[in-house]
Amino acid sequence: MSLNREDVVKIAHLARLAIDEQSVPEYARNLSSILDFVATMEQVDTHAIAPMAHPLDLAQRLRADAVTEEVDRETCQAIAPQVEAGLYLVPKVIE
């Protein structure tokens, strides 16, 4: 399976990655070869095998519904670039 130029640009945009124009063909080549590598597995007959959702064959453990976390807002916000009135401030986003 090979990815074309548009595929790469779209994937980069969805992942919010800035890639420079000249590297697009190289990314396309590298990503395609990863897909080809994975596609090798398609040669194996997996009809009778249930798909796994996780590499560990275990079930999710559950926790009791209880409040166990005390939030220290000051510490959490110490690494934030900008806060005000207890809110994290970010560049304006509006739809």
Next chain:
Amino acid sequence: MEWETVIGLEIHAQLATRSKIFSGASTAYGAEPNTQACLVDLGMPGVLPVLNEGAVRMAIKFGLAINAQIAPRSVFARKNYFYPDLPKGYQISQFELPVVGHGQVTIDLEDGQRKVIGVTRAHLEEDAGKSLHEDFHGMTGIDLNRAGTPLLEIVSEPDMRSAKEAVAYMKKIHALVRYLEICDGNMQEGSFRCDANVSVRPKGQHAFGTRAEIKNINSFRFVERAINYEVERQIDVLEGGGKVVQETRLYDPDKGETRSMRGKEDSHDYRYFPDPDLLPLEIAADTIEAVRATLPELPDAKRSRFVDHYGLPEYDATVLTASRELADYFEAVAKACGEAKLAANWVMGELSGALNKAGLEITESPVSSDALSGLLARIIDKTISGKIAKEVFEAMWNGEGDADRVIEQKGLRQITDSSAIEAAIDAVIAANPTQLEQYRGGKDKLFGFFVGQVMKATQGKANPAQLNELLKQKLDG
């Protein structure tokens, strides 16, 4: 051309757990910003989600209530998109294998008919935080207290054919989650909200038209208005020779219109994949049975029982079972006073009217079910008439004490002594010779005039049945 509307709803119900779906932070509403957003909710590196058992049990409860299959194995998936109120860059949701499979609910239509609406699925996911766009000198403020609050997303089949049906369905789900005590249903606080998928097609056509999705509607009234607006808009587009574009739209309650959300062309490219931080959720049959044992009587069953057991009309039973609290209140009154229909009339009439006017919930009623049944007991034993009872109710509502006290203090005890009523009638007849002559001359309508005069003379306290009978004798005599 005649058009048919097709609607499907996605309802988001916040589950009433104490802690978040994947962390031990509190879900209490109204806390100071970011005081309930812990390291897991903030998406800090190295943290791991651990699933809340309470949220799982609530999802099972809902599934059982709509007769759905509970998945023995379901999987959490990452839904990837970037928005500042979603710190991890993905929302943990369920995609291919949801916890609740296909089920159905029955809705009541205005013409008295019922209709079954399919529920495609319901899945567990986490809520996002809140963005505040005002007052931060050109910046956006982010409060992540809501991030990680458990949601049950309930997806319907495209089975609804009008805005009214959509509202009826939404109300039914709302009643259900409140009966089940899995969601507080508070729409103002956003605990219960919906997205509507709306399309139109020429009547008789089998294939669906192109749909638009209206996001985040948080009141029953807005659902109806938003859908009606959207249907008109789509018909206008199609009849004008245009095409409906598949897109996400926002409802603006102030303008009463929907509008396209810009720059969302990538929004549906969520690249779901199983979350490697979470193992599959396995639910054993005995867990399901244990949850089933906790199911309360549900609205449909309660309604049937109200009809069969109390002999109530279907309409009354439907109104009274709209919420569990209202049904409980009615039952307490009906049992205490022994006359179910009288209890139903008062709960649906005076009481509901007063509550509506004051903007109160049934649980906040200043007149308790005990107090109301005390009042009804005085109607039943003929101490007061139904009309006087309304006056007593008003006094009780205003905190003037229980029925007996109000009746005594205001001297409202009904006059059942025939001689006293007769004396009042005689006085009225003597004072109105002209009317008497007209009445006897065939003007039957004047009977009401005499009733009114006697009631006035007795301050409304004459027993109405006795008054009618005695008055008739005297006038005709």
